[in-house]
Amino acid sequence: MSVEAITITLVVITFIIYTAIGWWSRVRDTSSFYVAGQNVPTVANGAAIAADWMSAASFISMAGLVAFLGYDGTIYLMGWTGGYVLLALLLAPYLRKFGKFTVPDFIGDRFYSNGARAVAAIATIFISLTYISGQMRGVGIVFSRYLQVDIVVGVLIGMTIVGFFALLGGMKGVTWTQAVQYFVVIIAFLIPAFAISAQLTGNPVAQMSFITNDIVARLGEIQIDLGMTEYMAPFTNLSMLNVFMMTLALMAGTAGLPHVIVRFYTVKSVRAARWSAVWAIIFIGLLYLTAPAVGAFAKYNLIDTIADKPVEEVENIDWVSKWQTTGLLKFNDENGDGVVNYTAGDDNEVMIDGDIIVLSTPEVANLAPFIIALVAAGGLAAALSTASGLLITMTSAVSHDIYYRIFNKTASEAQRLRVGRITLFIALLVAAYVGISPPGFAGEVVALAFGLGAASLFPVILLGIFDKRMNKEGAIAGILTGLSFTLIMIGAILSESIIGTDGPILESFFGINAQGVGVIGMILNFIVSFIVSRMTEEPPQDIQELIENVRAPEIDEDSN
């Protein structure tokens, strides 16, 4: 069988499984639709959190980003895992104890204000929408590269599958599908990693051979020989200040992403919320401990294969010619010496896109066609699982927080479920549209999602739990300050691609770039909400009781 045939078979099999799960977990009440009836087992929820979290970016792009950033790639490795410490210790248990459906639910109730609820709902929709465009794009790329179908067709097929299990099963269907998708993702990531590690170091456990073997040191030497930066030395690509700020923005942003937070509402107790976080970091950590190894090994292999080799020899390598046609790998012999010159200077003749690091690994390492098919299925699972979680989150913000809690408080269960499904369908169409024709600044927009999460939702939820004196006025002033500061700064620093000015309006905010500036927004949010709350009236008695109740230990009937 050809690679394409195997890939199609594998993708169809996994899609049938996802669809079957959607049918099996179809729901009829809003509690199941939004929070899966709050009885998802801890381990399954941990796997669902991991699949929800690990997007097309984690699966396809991250190892490549790390490979090209070297030491400074830590911003993604620490930034996208360290946020779980904040979630597990500071947010998840209390939000579960609060026991409602959504993030705007908590913010609206805690700050006794529909204004705060609406702001939180709009922030939720905006953050989720920016995120989902990247996922749909990922689906389209995998379809077009591995199955030779048009990106538009690929996006439409992906949408249909996601729509089927999300419309039918709501959060319950999404949760169980994600749990299965996690295992597809991690197997697809680990098998090529083990194979390339065994080939280069003789030890298949990539996470270990990464430090026990001298590949990383040799990669550093090769890079220096080629005139590039030393791989293991810190702050060669980003300043220390930016590494600090970007890591913090990604961590706080992770803890402020509504589609991640809401996963902790789906378990049955506070204790289960804490243990879900443990399982989530185990499942996520498995990929994140492997990614730096994949990045370094693949880069070493790639440089070793093409640098300073005769052009003719390189062009005859099968995977080189395949990737050349995608435009993600380019080289031409500019000085005509018949050798591929790969350097950091002007005489460089090679352009490698970071996205091919993971996707090309099975081919570079000469793995069986089945593995290549598996990586395609894994990329699809990563993109679809994240997209489905985002869809449910957007849907609940519209149909639950805005329609039911603000406009129609007397809506019946059936009405709310119907509005939920209609909203989901519309969200699906919007996502398909942005997937097919993404805005030109899609990459920058992700920085925005994290920056806004860090500067708006994270501080407000945190203060809502830990500062009893925090009131409506403080919270709203804080969110608006954090949001507007971060929006304006990111807009100004990235104005070239967002508004289309000639060159950025602002180079950086005192040396902090767009991805790190959310931290300043977060600090401003904390300061403003503190000052405003202390100058205005304290929250009413019933809100103070709500906070006490969220903090109080949960008495466990079945002691489990």
Added chain:
Amino acid sequence: MEQQKTLDERQRWYWRKNIRFILGLLAVWAIVAYGGAILFAEPLSNIQFFGVSLAFWIAQQGSILVFFSLILIYAIRMDRLDKEYARLLKNDKEG
């Protein structure tokens, strides 16, 4: 059962303990991630850890293992605290 107006003495004890756990664990989180991998990256780069430098290992793998340990320790400690609280509550009722 009617909702209590404020936390009783036992619940306040539970909350204080919880806050102390959180602060301790977050201190480790900050020291490892922002100290070990960023602020002290230059000096720690001179220390060898197997085939790589210590700073590099913390930045790319070690910190993630620490994050996992912190979340695990918190879950275990809070389980114990829950049990302790339930025991005290039972004592209060009996005695």
